[in-house]
Amino acid sequence: MKCIDCKEEYEEQPIYRCEKCNGLLEIEFKLSADDFDIKKARKRRFNLWRYKELIPAKKIVSLNEGGTPLYECKNLSEELKVKLFVKNEGANPTGSFKDRGMTVGVSKAIEFGKNITTCASTGNTSASLAAYSARGNLKCIVMIPSGKIAYGKLAQALIFGAKVIAIDGNFDKALETVFKISKNENIYLLNSINPYRLEGQKTIAYEIFDELNHTPDRIILPVGNAGNISAIWKGFKEFYELGIIDKKPKMTGIQADGAKPIVNMFKNKKEYVPEKNPETIATAIRIGNPVSWKKAINAIYESDGYAESVTDEEILNAQRLLARKEGIFVEPASAASIAGLIKLINEGIIDKNEEIVCITTGNGLKDPNVVADLYKNEIIYVKEEDVENLIKNM
Ligand SMILES: Cc1ncc(COP(=O)(O)O)c(C=O)c1O
Ligand SMILES: [Zn+2]
Numbered sequence: 001m002k003c004i005d006c007k008e009e010y011e012e013q014p015i016y017r018c019e020k021c022n023g024l025l026e027i028e029f030k031l032s033a034d035d036f037d038i039k040k041a042r043k044r045r046f047n048l049w050r051y052k053e054l055i056p057a058k059k060i061v062s063l064n065e066g067g068t069p070l071y072e073c074k075n076l077s078e079e080l081k082v083k084l085f086v087k088n089e090g091a092n093p094t095g096s097f098k099d100r101g102m103t104v105g106v107s108k109a110i111e112f113g114k115n116i117t118t119c120a121s122t123g124n125t126s127a128s129l130a131a132y133s134a135r136g137n138l139k140c141i142v143m144i145p146s147g148k149i150a151y152g153k154l155a156q157a158l159i160f161g162a163k164v165i166a167i168d169g170n171f172d173k174a175l176e177t178v179f180k181i182s183k184n185e186n187i188y189l190l191n192s193i194n195p196y197r198l199e200g201q202k203t204i205a206y207e208i209f210d211e212l213n214h215t216p217d218r219i220i221l222p223v224g225n226a227g228n229i230s231a232i233w234k235g236f237k238e239f240y241e242l243g244i245i246d247k248k249p250k251m252t253g254i255q256a257d258g259a260k261p262i263v264n265m266f267k268n269k270k271e272y273v274p275e276k277n278p279e280t281i282a283t284a285i286r287i288g289n290p291v292s293w294k295k296a297i298n299a300i301y302e303s304d305g306y307a308e309s310v311t312d313e314e315i316l317n318a319q320r321l322l323a324r325k326e327g328i329f330v331e332p333a334s335a336a337s338i339a340g341l342i343k344l345i346n347e348g349i350i351d352k353n354e355e356i357v358c359i360t361t362g363n364g365l366k367d368p369n370v371v372a373d374l375y376k377n378e379i380i381y382v383k384e385e386d387v388e389n390l391i392k393n394m
Contacts, residue, residue, distance in 0.1 A: 001195060002028045004295065012056070014112045016182075016193050024295055025195045026234070027056055031241050038244050042210065048100055048203045050210075054238065055199055057107040061136040063093035065103050066203055070211045070357070075325040076338075080345055083355040085216065086322070086338075087208060090330055090363030094156060097204065097228060097361050098128035101197030105190040106132040114188035115139060118181060120174035122224065122284045123153030124362050129190050130160035141181070143167055143174040148283055150331065150367035170278060171225075172289045192227025193291045201228055205235025208357055215247045218305070218350065221359035222336040223253035223262055223296060224285035228361065230295035233303060249357075251305035253296060254340030256280030256312065262293055266300060266307035281312040281370060284333035284362060306349055310339040316374065318342065322360070329364030337361075 001010040005023030018025060029035075036053045044050040048066030068091040073084040089097035106129070109117050117133045118141045119125045126142035126149075133140035142157050146166040157164050167174050175191060182189035190197060209215060215236070223229050229251055239245045255263050259278035264270065275288035290296065300307055310318075312332075319335035322328050337358040344350040364371065382390055 001025045004298075014108075014114065014188055016189055024193065024292060026295075027195050027199050029054065029238065031238060033243055036242060038210075048103060048200060051203055051206050054206075055104060055203070056196065057104045057111070057199075059107050059110045060103065061106045061110065061132055062103050063099065063131065063135060065092050065099035065200075066207065068092060068207070070208065071326065071328065073326045076321070079325070080342065081352045082341075082345065082350065083353065084341070085212070085355075085357045086326065086328055087204060087357055087359050088328060088330070089204070089359060089361050090334065094124075094128045094131045095152075095363035095366055096124040096128060097201060097359070098124045099132070100200040100203055101192065101227070101231075102128045102132040102190065102200070104200035105129075105188075105194055105197045106136045106138065108196045109138060109188040109190070110136055112188060114186060116141060116187045117190050118142065118178050118187050119190045120144075120171060120178045121149070121157075122171050122286060123149035124284055124366065125191065126162060126164070127153045127156035127160070130157045130162035133162065134160045139163070141165065141187075143178050145170045145174055148286065150283055151369055152366040171287050172274070172278075175291065191291065192225050198227055198231035198234060201231035202235030202238065204228075204359065205232045206239060209239055209245055215245050216249050216357045217354040218250040218252055218356045219359065220252045220254060220337045220341050220356060222282070222285050222333045222361055223255050223307075224287040224290065224333065226253075226262060226290035226292035226296035228359070229253045229299050230292050232359070233299035248303055251299045251303040252340065252344070253300060253305070253307045254336045255307070255309045256282050256285055256315065256336060257309045258312075259286055259288055260309040261288065262290060262296055262300075263307045263309045265293070265297060272297075280315075282315055282332040282336055283367070284331065285336065306344065308340050308344055308349075310336055310343055314339040314343065316370070319364070319371075323364070328360065330360040331362040331364055331367045332370060334360035334362050
């Protein structure tokens, strides 16, 4: 483990920040091409553990995560005049990319001899942590912002048997609270500040290369607490260092207009300032003080990437477009990546003909209320005897 600021190194241990300067920690591998053979890995089952030599965990708790589909989106590509793929992380066991982090994180909890896991969550993290903790026979405590998480996610945390604590405040407040309780030595904190989480999530990058057989020009994804963009960038850098790829993609992070501290920093070239009252319909990215902002901003600068924000209306339009043009139903936060793509094409930031992978981070069924409310007027109520007539006129 190495501090990204003062570069202090630590043996593997359950700490979350640098003990010298409070900086973020990262797992560093001394990589050589002899350690990992992509040809050998490709003969294994297509899931995250195909890359096991590059993932620092031994006592593995798995639900067969990763190996998610990369869809070529011909209809949308034609409409937007780019070459678009969607990496659908909603196809993971609990319906979001968080499972990649939790298979590694919960495995480490067991290696470190912990018996309770915890996290603060806008929903998906708690759903995933609760599932992997159940499978690993660990107790799990999740802290959620009261009334501000999607119903499907809450249902998951409850059925997997987590202790669900709803606090009166937003995600940022919940995160402060779990930091305090994780000082208890039986408890292991599994928010994305935990560097082992990112070791699982970086495999999104490996898989994109594995499926395309080359690096796309750009990756676009929603940014909340900023762990995933940092993890995926790390994955591409590692494949580059191993000589597996010869090009890295531009990392492009999308936040919601009401919660965009990273976009503000990037666009105004100013100091990082947290957003005190984050607000957006995309509850998964309703985060005002992303813990990994520094890693994310590094990823954006190092990759010559970009940061942009989108309105709730743009998010909901993109959600509908992706569903109706490509048959892919994603939750609002995930649709932010498509909304961001459209905005950046219109602004001329993205060149026509670029090859782009949008990461859709969570399944649409997680948050059915938004859709049920928006589209309820599309239901056609008729008497049985009128159905034939109605169809004739369609
Ligand atoms: C569906 C979805 N998308 C995006 C994010 C943001 O990911 P990160 O916090 O790693 O930036 C989250 C986090 O909760 C999420 O659940
Ligand atoms: Zn440090």
